[in-house]
Amino acid sequence: MFRPLDLVAIFLFLGAMAAMGIYFSHRNTSTEEYFLGNRAFPGWAVGISMLGTSISSVTFLAIPAAAYILDYRQAVSNLALPVAAVLAVAFFIPLFRRGRITSAFEYLEARYGVAMRSYAALSFVILQLIRLASVLFLVSIPVASMFGCHIVWVILIGGLIVGAYTVLGGIEAVIWTDVVQTVILLAGGLLCIGMILFLLPGGLGQVIEIGREFDKFSPGPISFRLDDRTFFVVLLLGVVNFTTEYAGNQNVVQRYIAARSTREARKATLLCMCMSVPTWMSFFFLGSCLFAYYHVFPSAEVAALEADQVLPYFILHKTPPFVGGVIISACLAAAMSSLDSSINAISTVVTIDFVKRFGRPRSDARYLQIAKGIACAAGLFMIFGAIGINYIPKESMNDFGLIVGSMFGGGMLAVFLLGFFSTRVGNRAILTATTAALLCNLVLMFNTFYSFLPIHPYWTTIAVNGVLWPVGYLLGFLWPNRRDLSGLTVWTGQPPA
Secondary structure, three states, X not given: OOOHHHHHHHHHHHHHHHHHHHHHHOOOOOHHHHHHHHHOEOHHHHHHHHHHHHOOHHHHHHHHHHHHHOOOHHHHHHHHHHHHHHHHHHHHHHHHOOOOOOOHHHHHHHHOOHHHHHHHHHHHHHHHHHHHHHHHHHHHHHHHHHHOOOHHHHHHHHHHHHHHHHHHHHHHXXXXXXXXXXXXXXXXXXXXXXXXXXXXXXXXXXXXXHHHHOOOOOOOOOOOOOOOOOHHHHHHHHHHHHHHHHHHOHHHHHHHHHEOOHHHHHHHHHHHHHHHHHHHHHHHHHHHHHHHHHHHOOOHHHHOOOHHHHHHHHHHHHOOOOHHHHHHHHHHHHHHHHHHHHHHHHHHHHHHHHXXXXXXXXXXXXXXXXXHHHHHHHHHHHHHHHHHXXXXXXXXXXXXXXHHHHHHOOOHHHHHHHHHHOOOEOHHHHHXXXXXXHHHHHHHHHHHHHOXXXXXXXXXXXXXXXXXXXXXXXXXXXXXXXXXXXXXXXOEXXXXX
16 A cells, blocks of 8 residues: 555655665775764663664564564563573673773683684674664565565665665764664654553554453463473573674674773663563554454454554555654664674674684774775675675575574673683683583474474573583583683773772
8 A cells, every 4th residue: 555655754754764874985994984973972772772782673564563463472582581681781781891892702702712703703794784684674574565666676776775875974874874764663662652541442452451361461482392382481582682682792792891880881772671572562552452453343354464564554555654664664664773783793893803813914094994895895795795684595494593593693692701700711611611501402402393302492502501511511521721811701890990
């Protein structure tokens, strides 16, 4: 259903994002400015940017869809975020800010050695490239269906705009556009909820009544079964995933470092924590509102839709023109705040951890040119990768994602935590433990396809870190650390003032 005023709202939003990238492009005269904004960002801006980065277009569409079709069991993992945030404030942020590092993986070389740094950095880049293509493809689906155009055009236009302002503006464009995008994202979600409550005869009370009648607010089965998405496994998975993000994900660590002080970095993390859980829960509640609305006003068209198509259908058929465009822009904002962060992080990691680490010495101006070239290449990969996903069987894409994730994504939490909290584990022990964890990861990956063990795939990340931690620690007794660990663990050195 095409509505010209919706298109006007979307183009105003995209034009504003492009203009911000052009504005900040004139301020990037060094790699320190391009990667970290001269480490001068206020905590409130960094915190809102962290929130925007953690909420992708998949979240904007998939969370309401999960609540619409099932219940709130997937919300349980989000309740674990405060655990990771408190650990970050107490331990992770001071450790990363003790030296003048730019990449999270520089810490791993100082703590273990160059091999672990290179493996972790390469893993991050590969997974982020796949994430870029996947997120751009997923957000392009509803936008293309909304306006009846071919998905390739949506991918090209959206990808070029995100890539352009990120390449030109660096981290300043990323953080300040994230702030704007997050505000639009929150406004879009609240607009949808407000519209539904206004249209329902019984308002909020009717949503709660229908939700209780159909058990839509359930947190999932309360049991300890290994072969189901129970409350406890989802909660534990949330603890592992969020702690991994806050302990070693470059997208997050780069923001710790970009804040103007340790105090501001801590403020940013606490702000993100306080905003994230209510934001996620509001999108789950949006799914409950959609279910209640179409229960009261049944629609044969809606009944034939996939769960993640219901929200776009509601936007285009029940919201006023231009308002619908603002909400669609919120969906785009959710994607763009994730995509720009990943492009900038890839540029930072490749430049710092590979080009600068292993290449010949160059001037800072030359490194800045290389960083922009890498960001440009990442943006192009994002676009052509998303187009490629559109033309390959989706089952193959899912399998490919699982395989790559198993090869490169497992165990990073244990690697960083052993570095932070152990003085005994050294390079040889951590590399051997990582190999053991990788083998465990592969076994569980094959189990996802062939089901020879009664274990739900949600246990994979938990189990891999559960193997790496004790194996690495015990091997530390066999091959103890020989490095100077001053300032590298919570036991050796004091955090900065």
